[in-house]
Amino acid sequence: MTTSLASGHRFQTLFPLALAAFLLLGASRIKIESSCSKTSCQHVLQRVFSFAAMHKTKIRNDDGGDDEHIYHDALRNGSCDVFEGAWVLDEYNSRPLYTEESCPYLTTQVTCLSNGRPDSLYQKWRWKPHACQLPRFDAVKLLESLSNKRLMFIGDSLQRTQWESMVCLVESAIPDCKKSMTKIPPRRIFLAEEYNASIEFYWAPFLVESNADHATKHRVQKRQVKLDSISKHSKNWEGVDVLVFESYVWWMNKPLINATIGSLEMKEYNVTTAYSLALQTLGKWLDSTMNPLTQKAFFMSLSPTHIWSWEWKSGSNGNCFNETTPIQPPYWGIGSSHHIMGVVRDTLQDLKVNVTLLNITQLSEYRKDGHTSVYTERQGKLLTFEQRAQPQIYADCVHWCLPGVPDTWNEMLYMYLLYGPSRH
Ligand SMILES: *[C@@H]1O[C@H](CO)[C@@H](O)[C@H](O)[C@H]1NC(C)=O
Ligand SMILES: *[C@@H]1O[C@H](CO)[C@@H](O)[C@H](O)[C@H]1NC(C)=O
Ligand SMILES: *[C@@H]1O[C@H](CO)[C@@H](O)[C@H](O)[C@H]1NC(C)=O
Numbered sequence: 001m002t003t004s005l006a007s008g009h010r011f012q013t014l015f016p017l018a019l020a021a022f023l024l025l026g027a028s029r030i031k032i033e034s035s036c037s038k039t040s041c042q043h044v045l046q047r048v049f050s051f052a053a054m055h056k057t058k059i060r061n062d063d064g065g066d067d068e069h070i071y072h073d074a075l076r077n078g079s080c081d082v083f084e085g086a087w088v089l090d091e092y093n094s095r096p097l098y099t100e101e102s103c104p105y106l107t108t109q110v111t112c113l114s115n116g117r118p119d120s121l122y123q124k125w126r127w128k129p130h131a132c133q134l135p136r137f138d139a140v141k142l143l144e145s146l147s148n149k150r151l152m153f154i155g156d157s158l159q160r161t162q163w164e165s166m167v168c169l170v171e172s173a174i175p176d177c178k179k180s181m182t183k184i185p186p187r188r189i190f191l192a193e194e195y196n197a198s199i200e201f202y203w204a205p206f207l208v209e210s211n212a213d214h215a216t217k218h219r220v221q222k223r224q225v226k227l228d229s230i231s232k233h234s235k236n237w238e239g240v241d242v243l244v245f246e247s248y249v250w251w252m253n254k255p256l257i258n259a260t261i262g263s264l265e266m267k268e269y270n271v272t273t274a275y276s277l278a279l280q281t282l283g284k285w286l287d288s289t290m291n292p293l294t295q296k297a298f299f300m301s302l303s304p305t306h307i308w309s310w311e312w313k314s315g316s317n318g319n320c321f322n323e324t325t326p327i328q329p330p331y332w333g334i335g336s337s338h339h340i341m342g343v344v345r346d347t348l349q350d351l352k353v354n355v356t357l358l359n360i361t362q363l364s365e366y367r368k369d370g371h372t373s374v375y376t377e378r379q380g381k382l383l384t385f386e387q388r389a390q391p392q393i394y395a396d397c398v399h400w401c402l403p404g405v406p407d408t409w410n411e412m413l414y415m416y417l418l419y420g421p422s423r424h
């Protein structure tokens with residue numbers, strides 16, 4: 001039955017069995033925990049400040065201007081759709097916005113260069129909306145706006161990468177002794193002490209409850225989702241000032257997914273239907289709990305994959321491995337479900353509270369060069385030389401290198417946080 005359904009329509013299974021393993025990286029190690037001894041502090045402070053100073057002069061050349069009213073206008077009157085644009089090679093040497101060496105919080109999963117990636121052009125692209133510029137990312141400005149607040153990223157490993165990116169984007173503005181990283185599974189918390197601002201990640205790959213919720217041991221053969229249950233997670237989200245949700249790839253294993261509603265028996269649901277029901281559960285929670293005067297919510301549209309190279313280079317049968325430049329527009333991969341995009345848009349529109357959809361799918365579609373490929377970990381271990389020689393089996397074309405594409409997602413989140421419609 002499953003087979004006939006699967007062949008009868010255009011459902012794209014994103015994860016052949018080999019690739020499923022890459023979703024299981026919840027345990028990725030943080031390379032260096034920030035530490036702070038009284039004696040080393042001075043020295044460290046100096047290093048941080050000189051890096052910050054260098055960084056600042058560097059990014060001042062960025063052609064993203066400081067004309068605040070332009071950004072307000074862009075988002076309020078819709079004079080600029082920031083998601084419509086093009087990748088341009090950054091001629092001001094302002095990219096990347098941080099480096100693998102400068103950010104101590106990157107996990108081995110995403111540090112492609114240290115993991116042996118030979119090319120680095122993928123770090124040098126900047127997203128240029130057709131009708132405007134993205135504002136220059138100013139870590140201090142963001143931290144000030146987050147002071148006494150919590151920003152939380154909720155979702156799967158892709159969302160964890162976005163969180164890591166955000167931490168790296170702000171951390172260079174904070175001296176070592178004034179920041180910390182804590183794990184309280186399924187949460188990870190980066191704290192900027194002087195601002196009393198936290199940037200957190202919460203593992204919930206389906207957003208609603210499921211049997212894959214364990215922060216590190218979520219390797220489950222048979223996925224089961226509770227479409228109408230969310231309180232186990234959502235009680236940890238209450239009162240959080242800025243919520244950023246994301247969920248996609250975990251749903252896309254097969255055209256059907258085992259799920260329950262209430263005490264009804266487990267049964268197989270059409271993935272689109274199941275996703276929609278789960279999102280309604282989230283929506284109900286948001287409508288009943290969120291205070292639109294003090295809280296903001298965002299939803300990241302799906303992160304595309306580049307698993308089949310014949311999609312952009314006909315006749316080839318590789319994947320994202322060895323790709324070093326973006327795809328020229330127009331391009332849309334078949335793994336990115338228009339159905340699910342539509343479900344997200346419609347469900348969010350029907351809510352009483354405002355949830356901003358950050359539509360990063362199209363811009364990320366072009367970035368076949370941005371994935372971790374074979375320069376990453378698998379089940380907590382760096383790929384071996386032999387494994388790297390077999391990209392057809394081992395390349396990860398789902399996750400992204402950092403610095404990289406998720407930094408741009410955060411530049412957009414930054415723009416909305418600072419210049420988006422204010423609710424005060
Ligand atoms: C620090 O931030 C938390 C939550 O973001 C808030 O509850 C608390 O009151 C803040 N502390 C101070 C001293 O303002
Ligand atoms: C749902 O669960 C049943 C029983 O464990 C299993 O046979 C079936 O393959 C599962 N379906 C999917 C889509 O995973
Ligand atoms: C799932 O639902 C969508 C939208 O209702 C439909 O287009 C699609 O054919 C369904 N898929 C299956 C496998 O039934």
Ligand SMILES: *[C@@H]1O[C@H](CO)[C@@H](O)[C@H](O)[C@H]1NC(C)=O
Binds near residue numbers: 322
């Ligand atoms: C990678 O791409 C380059 C240029 O497109 C090509 O010459 C080279 O053979 C490729 N390497 C592998 C291992 O596929």
Ligand SMILES: *[C@@H]1O[C@H](CO)[C@@H](O)[C@H](O)[C@H]1NC(C)=O
Binds near residue numbers: 083341342345
């Ligand atoms: C997202 O952006 C793409 C391209 O800009 C557009 O085609 C699509 O309709 C947008 N999706 C939603 C849900 O807004």
Ligand SMILES: *[C@@H]1O[C@H](CO)[C@@H](O)[C@H](O)[C@H]1NC(C)=O
Binds near residue numbers: 352354423
């Ligand atoms: C939602 O945002 C719009 C502008 O984007 C604003 O007019 C409206 O008042 C907001 N609604 C709530 C409940 O905050």
